[in-house]
Amino acid sequence: MSAPPLTQLGRSRPQAAWHVATVAEVRRETSTAVRLTLDVPTWPGSEAGSHLDLRLTAPDGYQASRSYSIASSAPGGPVVLAVDELPDGEVSPFLVHEVRPGDQLEVHGPLGSFFVWRPGESDRPVQLVAGGSGVVPLYAIAAAHGAAGDTSPLRLLYSVRRPGDVLFADELAALRGPAFELELVYTREAPATWAGPVGRLDKEALAASTVAASARPRVYVCGSTRFVETIAAWLQDLGHAAADIRTERFGGL
Numbered sequence: 580m581s582a583p584p585l586t587q588l589g590r591s592r593p594q595a596a597w598h599v600a601t602v603a604e605v606r607r608e609t610s611t612a613v614r615l616t617l618d619v620p621t622w623p624g625s626e627a628g629s630h631l632d633l634r635l636t637a638p639d640g641y642q643a644s645r646s647y648s649i650a651s652s653a654p655g656g657p658v659v660l661a662v663d664e665l666p667d668g669e670v671s672p673f674l675v676h677e678v679r680p681g682d683q684l685e686v687h688g689p690l691g692s693f694f695v696w697r698p699g700e701s702d703r704p705v706q707l708v709a710g711g712s713g714v715v716p717l718y719a720i721a722a723a724h725g726a727a728g729d730t731s732p733l734r735l736l737y738s739v740r741r742p743g744d745v746l747f748a749d750e751l752a753a754l755r756g757p758a759f760e761l762e763l764v765y766t767r768e769a770p771a772t773w774a775g776p777v778g779r780l781d782k783e784a785l786a787a788s789t790v791a792a793s794a795r796p797r798v799y800v801c802g803s804t805r806f807v808e809t810i811a812a813w814l815q816d817l818g819h820a821a822a823d824i825r826t827e828r829f830g831g832l
């Protein structure tokens with residue numbers, strides 16, 4: 580029996596459980612990241628912004644699990660992940676270089692009820708702030724916002740090192756429109772046509788590129804732990820209430 584569409588579940592959240600996923604496609608996303616499309620026949624659907632735990636088991640029984648945000652949220656479709664390689668990591672180099680279509684992986688989810696966006700939940704503007712692969716759940720939110728035809732203003736500020744590091748570049752560009760604005764920050768190298776600055780965000784640039792606190796946006800921040808903590812602290816300095824800021828930390832420094 581296939582899982583019921585998420586729309587039939589109303590506000591109730593899909594229950595987390597272990598599932599067997601078959602890798603349907605491995606696509607090179609950037610020089611360091613792949614997009615994994617997984618067929619998970621028992622998957623109950625997920626809300627935009629949620630994640631799963633992925634477990635690998637070696638032939639000798641050794642297991643390693645890591646969390647990955649879910650880039651997809653459409654009910655009944657495949658589960659899409661984007662994994663960026665940490666060269667000295669245990670799991671991500673395997674997922675980026677070794678996984679092939681037809682391989683089976685175990686996934687547990689969907690997980691997370693706080694860092695999610697639900698269509699029609701609020702008319703307030705939404706500000707997304709992504710650092711590197713932290714864009715994955717925020718892309719899912721932007722895609723769900725577009726698919727729902729939600730007209731509440733949504734803005735994504737996305738910090739990458741170089742132009743070639745943008746995940747879901749074509750999809751994000753296609754989502755641009757009256758209700759969705761995308762602004763990129765290049766920290767090391769920008770496109771030749773780029774007229775803006777190159778370098779890390781600072782508090783002033785964050786203020787200039789995000790919805791003002793006076794408009795009471797709901798804010799979602801995702802990336803490495805240091806990125807998230809820095810941005811969240813600056814947002815509070817800029818007058819955003821802590822209760823309006825949702826954060827997801829990917830780890831590292």
Ligand SMILES: Cc1cc2nc3c(=O)[nH]c(=O)nc-3n(C[C@H](O)[C@H](O)[C@H](O)COP(=O)(O)OP(=O)(O)OC[C@H]3O[C@@H](n4cnc5c(N)ncnc54)[C@H](O)[C@@H]3O)c2cc1C
Pocket residue numbers: 630645646647648649661662663664665667668669670671672712715716802803827828829830831832
């Ligand atoms: C909720 C959640 C969602 C996540 N979603 C994604 C996702 O969509 N895509 C994705 O690529 N990753 C995501 N991550 C990170 C992912 O879980 C792993 O941490 C990452 O793939 C590294 O695993 P590893 O086994 O290769 O490295 P490890 O062997 O675990 O770590 C190697 C070294 O890198 C450091 N490190 C670990 N994680 C990070 C990091 N994120 N940044 C910098 N240094 C780090 C460790 O401290 C260690 O020194 C997510 C993490 C969480 C908690």
